Amino acid sequence: MTTYDDRASLTDLTATAERVRSSVEGVIEGKPEVVRLSLTVLLAEGHLLIEDVPGVGKTMLAKALARSIDCSVRRIQFTPDLLPSDITGVSIWDQQRRDFEFKPGAIFAQIVIGDEINRASPKTQSALLESLEERQVTIDGQTYELPSPFMVVATQNPVEMEGTYPLPEAQRDRFMARVSIGYPSAEAELQMLDVHGSVNPLDDLQPVAHAHDIVKLIDAVRTVYVADAIRRYAVDLVAATRTHPDLRLGASPRATLHLLRAAKAAAALGGRDYALPDDVQALAVAVLAHRLLPTAQAQLNRRTAEQVVQEILQRTPVPADHQRSGLSTGRGAPAYDQQPPRRL
Helix, strand or coil, rough: CCCCCCHHHHHHHHHHHHHHHCCCCCCCCCCCCCCHHHHHHHHHCEEEEECCCCCCCHHHHHHHHHEEEEEEEEEEEECCCHHHHHHHEEEEEEEECEEEEEEEECCCCCCCECCCCHHHHHHHHHHHHHHHCCCCCEEECEEEEEECEEEEEEEEEECCCCCCCCCCHHHHCCEEEECCCCCCHHHHHHHHHHHHHCCCCCCCCCCEEHHHHHHHHHHHCCCCCHHHHHHHHHHHHHHHHHCCCCCCCCCHHHHHHHHHHHHHHHHHHCEEEEHHHHHHHHHHHHHHHHHHHEEEHHHHCCCCCCHHHHHHHCCCCCCHHHHCCCCCCCCCCCCCCCCCCCCC
């Protein structure tokens, strides 16, 4: 098990994450916060949902992240006629062996790109539920484990667009975070024309990390310390969504777990072996908003789930006083303001 006493090893792991981030940013112009969130979700063992209008680089971001890591990659183009067995696999009768042989589907890869996931029917979308949560597939009573690391990067168009199906609540809840790329700035778009105008930047993109490097990074993220006060802060944020008058469906306990995991990954990427309230605050909208359902009145008032989460962040007290009261870090060190834990 990786420990924080192994300083050289953790420094190498941080450098690996930085190489992956730089590699993806070389393709996605002017969106460093989106790239950072994608890497945070990867290291937090989550799945990423990219939602935006066509043509802003959703699939390009997913491909750039996949190609920056030397691991198995499969792409699924979701269409109305896509079948669940196309994703999970199917058992085929082998005449020579006189037995059924399992043919793995596209989900059996370390990074799976689901392009325009909401263009498939709800029946096909449900084929992903077990894979997203349990990292396994069950076919004909037989369970097959998925490789590690495993991440699904799904893109979807806004539900108002033609030929789309809204993702079921249960499936949205299994994605750790949702991000919207948005249109680039004028400067970034000009630079994109220079870089992408004559060649595809993905053609020259080479892996800068191996799959086993990502596994080590994930192990390091798991050891990031989270104080009890920060855990309570995350619980309070999620609980507030369940009683807010503008929401008819709040966030689930899975959302709390995802929020803490993402905060630990963000702390590690920031060079810290401990999480701060800032980490939770920075990720709250991306992790919580896509799980919430506004009431009909809130929709009439043009209130979005993102606005509700921002309001909850402003109203929920930040646990700074708990740290000043002499809270132990759990490793024999005093509170943060007395002696900060060592950085990665």
